[in-house]
Amino acid sequence: MPTERRYRPIGTCMYCGRKPPEVELSDEHIIPDGLQGNILLPASSCKGSKSCAEITSRFEARYINGAHGGLKTYLGVYGSRRKKNRKTTIPLFVSERKEGSPSKFAGNLTPSEHPFISMFEHFERPRIFTGNPPPEGVKASVRIWNTDPLKKYPAVDGPPWVGFEPVVRTLSKIAHSYAVAEYGLGTFSPLLKQTILNDKFDFEDKLWSMFIGCEKDIQKYPSLNLHEISIGPVEFQNRFLLLCKVWLFASVPSTPIYEVVVGEHWHNRFTPRKVVIPQLSG
Numbered sequence: 001m002p003t004e005r006r007y008r009p010i011g012t013c014m015y016c017g018r019k020p021p022e023v024e025l026s027d028e029h030i031i032p033d034g035l036q037g038n039i040l041l042p043a044s045s046c047k048g049s050k051s052c053a054e055i056t057s058r059f060e061a062r063y064i065n066g067a068h069g070g071l072k073t074y075l076g077v078y079g080s081r082r083k084k085n086r087k088t089t090i091p092l093f094v095s096e097r098k099e100g101s102p103s104k105f106a107g108n109l110t111p112s113e114h115p116f117i118s119m120f121e122h123f124e125r126p127r128i129f130t131g132n133p134p135p136e137g138v139k140a141s142v143r144i145w146n147t148d149p150l151k152k153y154p155a156v157d158g159p160p161w162v163g164f165e166p167v168v169r170t171l172s173k174i175a176h177s178y179a180v181a182e183y184g185l186g187t188f189s190p191l192l193k194q195t196i197l198n199d200k201f202d203f204e205d206k207l208w209s210m211f212i213g214c215e216k217d218i219q220k221y222p223s224l225n226l227h228e229i230s231i232g233p234v235e236f237q238n239r240f241l242l243l244c245k246v247w248l249f250a251s252v253p254s255t256p257i258y259e260v261v262v263g264e265h266w267h268n269r270f271t272p273r274k275v276v277i278p279q280l281s282g
């Protein structure tokens, strides 16, 4: 594991604003630990029962394990904890012959025998920039990793759809914590606290697509890094917005770069910043 990067401690929960002694604070991984995201923002999230740390780790786990658990096993991407429990197999899902029927679990296979399919939601640009209505459907970047076993499992399906909620909330959390890490709490007016904290938020109405979307075009070439995040000010229709770009699994061809409008501010003197998680070899 490469050495972790640590920002200066915040001393306040960056989500709910509570401080010690009212709450105890824990360190937050800006990119989830389960994605090998070893960039820490110390003392920045309240911990304990029904805390912000509990809320964020729950939706992150649903997104990472639900949507990308297989890809992680495929690439050997692991978090820092529980070395013994690292998965060596990937669940196989196959679709029934009937149109529209859900895919069925068909057993656990090792990466070499698995005709593995990875899928990334590809959204439109954040609607604040386009003025478009919420999108009807959603596109996905799909990649088959291993075509040989397809002869044996022709009806292979991707991992079951986890819904918008965990992906939207994970992107919101990455962007919000990165903005706080680089510029400080209270230097901008955050736009995504509801998306992050409110368990009853309705994600199916796609109101979040005002602030969360994707770059229009897929990058032609993958990155040499595993993940990349960058942030900077954008002036748009007399508003100063803070735009964070989140590129997860950047080393995988055809993965989208998510655009997250994380906050609004009153000047545009913020300088652009970028941080990467290098690809591990072996």
Ligand SMILES: [Zn+2]
Pocket: 013, 014, 015, 016, 017, 018, 045, 046, 051, 052, 053
């Ligand atoms: Zn909190």
